[in-house]
Structures are given as C-alpha cells and as structure tokens.
Amino acid sequence: MFLELLTLAFLLLPILFFLFRFSSDNPKTNKLPKSYPIIGAFPSLYKNHRRRLPWFTDLLRTSPSNTFTLYHSLGRRFVVTANPAVVQHILKTNFPNYQKGETFRTTLGDLLGDGIFNADGDNWKFQRQVSIHEFNTKSLRKFVEQVVDTELSDRLIPILSASAASSSVLDFQDILQRFGFDNICRIAFGYDPDYLLPSLPEAKFAVAFDDAVQISSDRFRLPHPVWKLKRALGIGSEKRLRAVVSVVREFAKTIVGEKKRDLSEAKAFESVDLLSRFLSSGHTDEKFVTDIVISFTLAGRDTTSAALTWFFWLLSQNPRVENEILREINEAASSESAAGGAYDEVKEMVYTHAALCESMRLYPPVPTDSKQAANDDVLPDGTKVKKGMRVMYHVYAMGRMEEIWGADWAEYRPERWLEREERGAHKWKFVGRDMYSYPVFQAGPRICLGKEMAFLQMKRVVSAVLKRFKVVPREREGGAQPELLSYLTAKMKGGLPVTVLERA
Template structure:
C-alpha cells in the first residue's frame, strides 16, 4: 500500500512509474525469453533439427518461432516456398502467441473464402485492430454493413463516365507535365535516378488528386520531401510491420507506452488524419456555399471525396476513413506494378519490341479518347498482367473464420482462425501456370485472332490470379489502374529506354504492398525519332 501521507500527485507519479517499470520488464522479457529458450532447446534437444521446408517439424517447444525470426525479413518469399512445396498448396501452422493460421496458394481455397463462403470470412479482429489507427473503418478495414455501404457508394461512383474522364485528365496532365520532363532531364544529364521513387511520387500525386482534389506536387523537378507524403509513407510502413512482430503483444505495449516505432506511428497517423479531415471540412464548406447560392453545379469538383459528400455522406470520420483507404489502394500498387514491369522489360528485349510495334499503331487522338483507344493495347495489357503475376503489388491477403468450416482440400478451419492466400506464391504455382511459370511470357494471356490479324486478350480466373482480389471485394479501381499504367508505359517507351544500373536481381520486399529493396536505380536514354 502507498503511504497515505503522500500527496495525491506523488502517489500518482509512483503508480505511473510502477506501471512503466512493469510494462518495460514484460517487454524486455518478451524480447529475450525466446533467445534464452533457443539456447536451452539447442543444448537439451540436440537430437531435433530444423527443416525449413516444414514448419511442423521444427523446434518442438516453440514450433515455428525460430523460423519466423530467421525469415522475418522475407516472410512472403519464405511462406511461398513452403506452401508451394505442400501437396495441396495449403498449409496450417502455429504462430507462437498469435494463434494457428492457414495459408494457401490453391485457387479453390481462394474461391471458397472470397466468394462461395464469403459470409463466413471477414477481416477479423487481428487485421482490423492492426490497421485501425491508420484506416479506421475505411472500406479496406471494415465488415458487414459498414463495408456494404462504402462498397455501394464507391461502386456507383466508379461506374460513372465523368469519373473516368476525370481520371484520364489527371493522369494525362501528370504524365505530360511532370513525369516526362523529369525523365527528359535525367536523360540529358545521363544521371542515375531511382525510378521506383519517381513512379511512387507520380502515383501518389495522381491518387491524391483523384481522391480529394489535392495535388501534393511530390513529383516536382527537385523531388521534394512533402510532409503529407512522408507521414503517409511512415504510417503505412510501421502499420504493415505490426503484422510481422513475432509477439503481437510487443507493438501493443509500445503503443500503450507511446514509445519507439509506435510513437512514430502515432505522430505520422496524426498528421495524415489531420490533413485528410481538414480537406473534408474545406470540401464541405465549398459544397455548402454552392448550395446556399442555389448553384449546385458552380465550380463543381469531380474528385471522389466531393462525390461522397454531395451524395449526402458528410460524417467527417466516415469521409476521412474512406478517402485514406483509397489513397492506400492507389498509392503503391500501380507504382509497384510498373517498377517490376520496367525491370522485367529491360531483361526481355523481345517483349519490349512487341510493345513498341503495338504503340506505333496506337495513336490517341485526344486525352478524352485515351481510354477507348487503350483497349487496343492488348499486348501491353498482357505484359502488365504477366509482370503482376510474378511480382504482385499486394503479396498477401487473409480473412478470419466466423464459424467452423472445411476448405475444399479437407483442411479443417476452426472459428477465429485466419485463412490467408498468397498471390506471390499463386503466380509461381506450376499446377496453375504450367512448367514455364518462371518465364516472363505475355503470350500466355493472348490468343492470335487470324481473321482480325491481331492478338486477343484472354483473361484468367480471378481466383487463380487474385492480384486485384476476388469475389465481392474485387478491386473497384482495376480499370483506373490500367488506365494509369498503360498511359505511363506508352508515354515512357515512346520517348525513352529505361536501363537498370548494375546487373543484380532486385529483391522483392513485402509490406502492405511490395517494393524493390533499395529502390530501382536506372539511367534514362532518349530514343531516336525513328525507333519511337
């Protein structure tokens, strides 16, 4: 008991100190206990060996902890190797202190959890709590009625021609006004540039303009550090790393104490949400002013936020959550796809030659007609799909079972278990793509139409190729993404060659979205008029 002669303030300080010491002790114990056990197990259980190909045979006392720690920097690649070696392409394993999980690369399992039994699988408590600070109840972090409402609103807006034209206009202006001039400057100076960074800035400016009409101008000649962009980047990276904690309790303790990475996350999320909320308020005032003047179409904005607000969904938290979700969806996905696409293209000159032949035939008359004419870029479309098969922008997705279930391959799922699928592994499954799965071959997406004397695109089953997810949650921005990617490919390849610096194979690094480790250093070479 605390001495009653102490003042209330003194007792409060002592209690806070005791709690801090206790939580710090727990944190230190959580960090060092596995190491102690490692040496104990190594000494006392020398007869047991680690087999990286099978989680279930490793370390009897802590089944998978040591392998998780060993592979924490390449979790997606490691789990992909394991699941592809499984006879059914599905594996159940126990992640210490985080429960039993199931991971799969089987299209039948993807169909089962994303469509056939959609109502039995949602985002789940773990996923939602891990991303709640950043995404709140946004469309990518919500379930049931909240998700249905946002999906309905977004679906109706994404289907409008006016939004499509707005997207085309934004993308076209960003390409011609910023991307191409920056590349031309790099080509003239023969200087190496991080093309991954350039593409990320391009995508960020685009999605901010499309989402809430704000242009951060991060893709400016000086490639400046933009506070909102930096805060968003930090928030996404730290939120994603929460999933990789060996002991989820660790990040929760750090969050409670507001220390370390969680303190940085708190600051970053605060900046992101403050900025987004201010944008919501400005848009609401602008709309209210138009309505007060009885001129609803005066100076009308076409961004997604304005559309949601005009439709009557004016709650600040709701609008902020949904806009942040769309920025996350459009920020790194297209830039990641394009980064790997240009690297693959540099190693496959035959594919590049075929795309160039197609581009010479495709000459958009106006920016407004670009969408319709882009449909003719069939070989380019196939090449982008093939790049995303090998290097999907979103490497992993998972759901939580609301009730007991059995997967198509007989795997038993208990209520509360997480079931995930790996697009990265699925793109490498010989059972799905054949023995030549490792080849970058756009032709696997095409059939030659002899009568029309041209290629015809042949789409793949969304459950075998869940790059844009599948079922009711399939990506609404898929067409928007292809507009952006095709526009960039056409504009860049007509004018330049993208030549990687160094011959090393880039490392695929997975977080919430995937990137190249260390960036993508390239030199930009201008094409001659004849070759373009």
C-alpha cells in the same frame, strides 16, 4: 529505446535463445517448422521474417494441397493457401464467413480506421456502394484524358526529359509513387498535392505515410501482446507510429476541409468526385471521411506504383517484350481508335495489358491477404478452420505455382495471356485467367473496384514513357536481383535507380 528492448527481452529472448540453439528446423527442408508449447512456430517465423515470401512459397509447394496450417503463439493458428479452390471458397462461396475480422481491423486501425479496406458488414457495403459510381466509363475516360494525360505531359515527361539531358540518376520507384499520389488525389478528392514537381519536393505527409504503412505492417509480424504493450507504453516503433499517423490524418483532414468549403461555396453538394459523393451522402463525420481519404490514398498511390516499378525492371531484363510493346504502341497511335483519344488508344493495347498481368503475376502489388473465420468451417481440401482463425491466400506464391502456370512459371512471358485472333493473324486476343488462380485484384464480392482504372493508368504511363524514353536500371552491387519488401503493398528495396535515355 531502452524500455522497448527491455520489454522484448523480458517476453521473448530467453525462450528464443534456447530454441534457436537447439532447434534443427531448416527453411530449405520440405517439412513445416517445429511448433513449441506457448510460442508455437514463432522462432521459425522470426528467423525467416526477412524472407517470408519465398519461405512460405517453398512450404506451399511441398504441401500436397498447396495449403498448410501453422501454429503461431499463445495457441493461435492460421492457414496459408495457394490453392485456387480454397481461394474461391473464402472469397466467394462462403464469403459471409470470411471477413477482415477484429484482429486485422485492430492491427491497422490506427492508420486506416474504418476505411473501406479495413471495414466489414454494413460499413463496407455502404462505402462500396458509394464508391462504385466513380468507376463508370465516363469517369474512367475523364481520369485518363484529363488527369493522367495532364500529369504525364506537364510533370512526368518533362522530368524524364530533363534527367535524360543531364544524364542524372532517378529513383523511378519514387517518381512513380509521386505520380500515383497526384493522380489519386486529383481524381478522387479534387485536390492537387503538387508532389511530382521538377524539384521533387520532400513532402512531410509522404514520408509520414511511408513510415505509417511500414510500422503498421510490421505489427503483423509480432505477437499482438508485444506491439500492444509498446503502444500502451508509448515506446519504440509505436511512439513513431503515433507521430506519423497524426501527420497523415492532419493532411487528410485538410483535404476534407477544403472539399467541404468548395461544396459550401457552390451552395449545393455536387457529386463530381469520390470525396464529394461521400460528403453528399450525409456522412459528414470528420473521422469517417478522413478514414476514407487515407484508404483510397493507399490504394491509388502504392498499388499502381508498385506494379509499374517491377514492370519497368522486368522490361529491362526482357528486351524482346519491350520491342513487342513498342511495336504495339506505334500501331495504337496510328490506328483509328487513337482518333477517339487516349482512353480508346490504351484500350487497344492488348499485348501491353498482358505484359502488365504477367509482371503482377510475379510481383503482385499486394503479395498476401487474409480473412478471419466468423464460424467453424472446412475448406475444399479438407483443412479444418476454427472460429477466429485467419486464412491467408498467398498471391505471391500462387504466381509461382507450377500447378497453375506450368513448368515455365519462372519465365516472364506475356504470351501466356494471349492467343491469335485467327490462325496466322498478327493481332493478339487477350485471354484472362480464372480470378481465383490469379487473385491480384482480389475476387468475389470484394474484387477491386479500381481494377480497370489501374490498368488504364498503367498502360497510359507505359505508352507515354516508352514512346520517348528507354528506362535503364542501374546494376546493383554484385549483379544482385532487386528484393521485394512486403508491407501492405510491395516495395522494391532501395528503390529503382535508373538512367533515362531519349529514343531517336
């Protein structure tokens, strides 16, 4: 710890002290922060690192094109945008020029390795081609009716029922993460980690995974030489990261090892799940397959749980919306489609679908994402991008832009996604938004493969939980609103403590 502080002090503190003392920029002003030689706008970035999401949102609102360029340090610049035309340009129109890039891959390399979310080029194409077969209608139906429903009936609902009976307090964010973890492991790897049990066991892997995600995310907030030096010296957070990544990788190796034995005993490589498909593709290198397991664990565990955490909190603030969803749940359960099973039932839940979209508009599971330019370029709004620069599209800010959502952008209103099928009719019709104005699931060639799976899972959870229970968040100290923590995915600071009430 002492060496870490000494290193940071040597590199930064004298300069930062001088600049904080004499710098006059204010996060509430309409101007971009001051930029200084060598360290760029790092002082302002550091001062606002705990509120970077709303701060960047304010800066983007004041920019005429909803795009700005910021100088970081050591001559590095990056572009931040909330402009749909720019998003379409980098995610689709000029897709070959905007990749994850070496900086991104290096920063997350210790955790994600060469997994699909950290890959470019042929490696990314191969992983996507293999993965896409796991998201067909047959697999999605199996996921909902065999995996999700079993996890609901055998684990989640009994835990909520017991909590209601004892009037105990649950951290619903933790419960939803456990639910998501069991689900992704079962459907993608054919492995049941038994994480959502009545005892709520503290799994060493889960704790290590949380720490690994947080520390890896924090690397983006530091000048690269700082975290790289800490890693070389094996001090501070980098020492912790090395330890927790080791735990994560050992867990992933266990899953891979068990799958290999299962396939060997079957005397054939039968592609019954995602992991089997990769192993049967001829890519049996342990590190490569382990990277894939870690990437899909991150996607399946953290994104849907983040979305549902904020969704249930928003419902508690908007009883009108909750009542509309309850009405739809009851109608779906009694409709003809319900006879076809859970899959067909949730497909009919249009209002709930809209409510989830609206929740993710305000609290996207992945608040920001960025790409690195392979060559010089000019964005549609005239912003110049040099080779090697990063362009960040700010999903959180885009959900708060009046230019995209209108003057009532701050209101939680699922109806903005809906229209009546016929004039005077009671039934809703879902009206999707332009994916470049709403890039919650990315867009273009890298659009999220699991988008439909995520919606089906979330709607099934909402239906099963709300049908039997009312989820009541505990009031925070001073009536404060929950705070969004932005790591690789969004978390609610302090979790979501709730009491669960049985419905009559």
